[in-house]
Amino acid sequence: MSDVSVSVKNLDLNFGSVEVLKDLNLDIHHGEFLVLLGPSGCGKSTLLNCLAGLLDVSGGQIHISGKNVTWSEPKDRGIGMVFQSYALYPQMTVRGNLEFGLKNQKLPKDEIEKRVARAADILQIQELLNRKPAALSGGQRQRVAIGRALVRDVDVFLFDEPLSNLDAKLRSELRVELKRLHNQLANTMIYVTHDQIEALTLADRIAIMRGGYIQQLADPMTVYNKPSNLFVAGFIGSPAMSMIDGEIQNGGTSFSFKGHSVTLSGYEANGEVHDGKAILGVRPEHVSIESTAQAGKTLEATLDIIEPLGSNTLLWFNVDGVIISALVPSELSYKSGQTYHLGLDISKASLFDAASEQRL
Amino acid sequence: MTDATVNFDGPHGPKPKPIFSGRNIFIYGTLAIVSAYYLLPLYIMIITSLKDMDQIRGGNAFELPIGPDFEAWVKAWSSACTGLNCDGLSRGFWNSFQILVPSVVISILIASVNGYALANWPFRWSNIFFTILIFGAFIPYQVMIYPIVIILRELGLYTKLTGLVMVHSIFGMPILTLLFRNYFTSVPEELFKAARVDGAGFWGIYFKIMVPMSLPIFVVAIILQVTGIWNDFLFGVIYTKAENYPMTVQLNNIVNSVQGTKEYNVNMAATILTGLVPLVVYFISGKLFVRGIAAGAVKG
Structure with a gap:
């Protein structure tokens, strides 16, 4: 049986x-x-x-x-x-x-x-x-x-x-x-x-x-x-994952797009990560707002739109034309049009090959 | 806006119009005149059938009958002559009855199963089969008359009531199948799927699920078939012989046989008698029809 x-x-x-x-x-x-x-x-x-x-x-x-x-x-x-x-x-x-x-x-x-x-x-x-x-x-x-x-x-x-x-x-x-x-x-x-x-x-x-x-x-x-x-x-996740088109560089250790760069240390890859075109997916709850800029860790972003969801607030940021959303507690207040430092939790992010669209 | 107080000083908006407004009088007046125009022939038929020949020869068609009697009706039913036969419409009535009942039952039974199969159990050539069947509804009758004579003759059914029943059943098939197929297609597909999961087969689903849900469409089919077959003249006169003529043919023969003076009162009575069956069907099933539609509207 x-x-x-x-x-x-x-x-x-x-x-x-x-x-x-x-x-x-x-x-x-x-x-x-x-x-x-x-x-x-x-x-x-x-x-x-x-x-x-x-x-x-x-x-x-x-x-x-x-x-x-x-x-x-x-x-x-x-x-x-x-x-x-x-x-x-x-x-x-x-x-x-x-x-x-x-x-x-x-x-x-x-x-x-x-x-x-x-x-x-x-x-x-x-x-x-x-x-x-x-x-x-x-x-x-x-x-x-x-x-x-x-x-x-x-x-x-x-x-x-x-x-x-x-x-x-x-x-x-x-x-x-x-x-x-x-x-x-x-x-x-x-x-x-x-x-x-x-x-x-x-x-x-x-x-x-x-x-x-x-x-x-x-x-x-x-x-x-x-x-x-x-x-x-x-398809899974609401609010949806932010997708960033870019490139893996420096022997698979960093991801860069539009002149910005984040380090990939902490990412659990399926296999070896090679340099080349890729897509970085980050869920809104894995985007944090940092008080200070850190090279390779944070991105400078302009707050575009604020969507209060009740328990949380969804913030839509613009990083040189790339849209990244962040989910923050609703008690904190932010102003649209201002610049913030976004921190991406790479250990919980997903990397996809740009051609095959498969997870790396 | 503190000084804007609301005044509850009675109803606002246009007042309801009285019953005898100019508009109502015009509408109902027109309706009354038109219906009088349409009912006039019926009125003349009924009063003429109740007069005796002396009064009819008087020439005043609108005059009410003096001492109305039903002699013309009795004669039309039982003793009016068509050629050599002098037993009135009664024989035609029973012929028509014997043609009507099996034709209606057979055609509706087969067509409903046809429609059900085409709607819910598509098979390899079902669409082509359906197209051919529908095409049958558009072929003029005249083309088929003679071939059918030959077919009936070869089957030994020519001039017999059975033959006519067969012809009526077949001729009703295209339009009835279309009617039933369209109705069954509108029954939610999931209901059919649920019944299949519940283990009902072709006939189980037909009898236990589809038929109980389809009263309205069966009533529509019955109305179509009863009136169509009862009013048929052409097939009756072609495919049967004198003693098997349906009522319509009998009526024609009574009205057209000239022996001395035309008996208008008998002709009128005979005509009303012949038209009575479809009339009754309309009155009875009209009510059923509405009830059926209403019952069907309460979807599960």
């Missing part, structure tokens, strides 16, 4: 001549919460639909719970699925919605009742069982939709942007509930979203996708702190 719950091998999917997924490989552990994250059209929902068996793959294999299910019907895959639009059957009551799949499986009546009662108990929707979906609020509908996956008693849950249709407050509430549900059930969950907050908060591991490829597959903190390439670095 291996630890792998869902395994995707060399998966290809074409719509006519358009390649949507290309030679995709992915192993998901038992009980893992994996988030597929990416911008619209990156293939994340398509991958989920392939796993569910709602799309026929063009090549490759899918294994779920040790079985090759590449060509199996959705119902035979041992999966439950929750959709963005809830997709509740409007003419059935909540109970009818929960029972529908079980009746199709021809389960005995008392077993159906037991499972519905258990799901209703977990999701606290007992009072709603005799209502029609139209009489439910958005949050209640999504709970019923989760319940419909729950009653199937399966190893793998698939979520297709389940919280996108809800308002912000409800979304954060249900996010916590989902996390609790995952702790309680401990089954594999694969979750598609374009919301990085959801991804960072929920995931054990995040797979960031673009153009049908997985760009990086790692736990949230690694994805955040050590993005594997320029795309991931720019």
Whole structure:
């Protein structure tokens, strides 16, 4: 018995001549919460639909719970699925919605009742069982939709942007509930979203996708702190990472741009860093404002725009046309138009090769 | 701005207009005149059908019937003559009924499954198949009349009611399939996906998910088919023979058979009788239709 719950091998999917997924490989552990994250059209929902068996793959294999299910019907895959639009059957009551799949499986009546009662108990929707979906609020509908996956008693849950249709407050509430549900059930969950907050908060591991490829597959903190390439670095994090185009010089020890230079000592490189064109990415919280200028450590910058965010303030600096943002506590006050000394925390920054856009 | 106090001194803005304003009188007056114009023929038909021949020969079409009687109606239904047959419209009514019910049921059943399959279960050539089907709706009937005669003859169904049922079912297919396909396409795709994950198959999804959600479109299809098939004259007269003629053909024969004087009262009664079925369908299903639309609007 291996630890792998869902395994995707060399998966290809074409719509006519358009390649949507290309030679995709992915192993998901038992009980893992994996988030597929990416911008619209990156293939994340398509991958989920392939796993569910709602799309026929063009090549490759899918294994779920040790079985090759590449060509199996959705119902035979041992999966439950929750959709963005809830997709509740409007003419059935909540109970009818929960029972529908079980009746199709021809389960005995008392077993159906037991499972519905258990799901209703977990999701606290007992009072709603005799209502029609139209009489439910958005949050209640999504709970019923989760319940419909729950009653199937399966190893793998698939979520297709389940919280996108809800308002912000409800979304954060249900996010916590989902996390609790995952702790309680401990089954594999694969979750598609374009919301990085959801991804960072929920995931054990995040797979960031673009153009049908997985760009990086790692736990949230690694994805955040050590993005594997320029795309991931720019996609994850809000406010976004500042990107500085420049050049590595002096045998990989310093980074220079527009006549400024910062030393690279303290940077944890993947391998050896060679001289050449590169991009330095610094997150706003890793930019500090120093009282004195230090050669090789600080940059002279003009404060351009001040954005108060409540707990913090985001400052936009201009260094000879290069924009660098800094996140500072909101108690401190700054004046736009003035010059400050910016200190960059190189140990937490990211360096990317300008040509390959890969992390150095 | 301390001295700007607000005065709550009664309602402001334009006052609501009285019911008998010049505008209302003009609008409703026009409506009344136009509807009177359209209802006049119906009025004449009804009063004429209730008169006896003596009064009709008097020549005043607008005059109310003296001692209204339903003799003309009875005659139109049971004993008006068409050539040698003298059993009135009743036979045509039952023929039409026997044509109507199976044609409507068969065409709607097949077309709804067609539309469902085309909308939700695309197959290799489904778009080409759909295009061909739609193209069928634009081919003029006249082109098909003679080939169908031959087909029916070869099948041994020419002049039989079964043959006519078949013709009506097939001719309803393109437009009904289009109707159902478009409706089922508008049903959210995720609902269909959810049902598949829940283990429902082709027929399971059709009967348990799609059909219960589709009352409005079924009502629309029924209205289309019932009125279309009941009012059909051309196919009825071509593909059946005298004893199998539908009501419309029978009506034509009654009205056009000249034996002595024209019995206007019988003709009027026969015409109203023939038009009664679509009229009733409109009245009943119109209500259902609205209810169906309203029910469909409450999306889950």
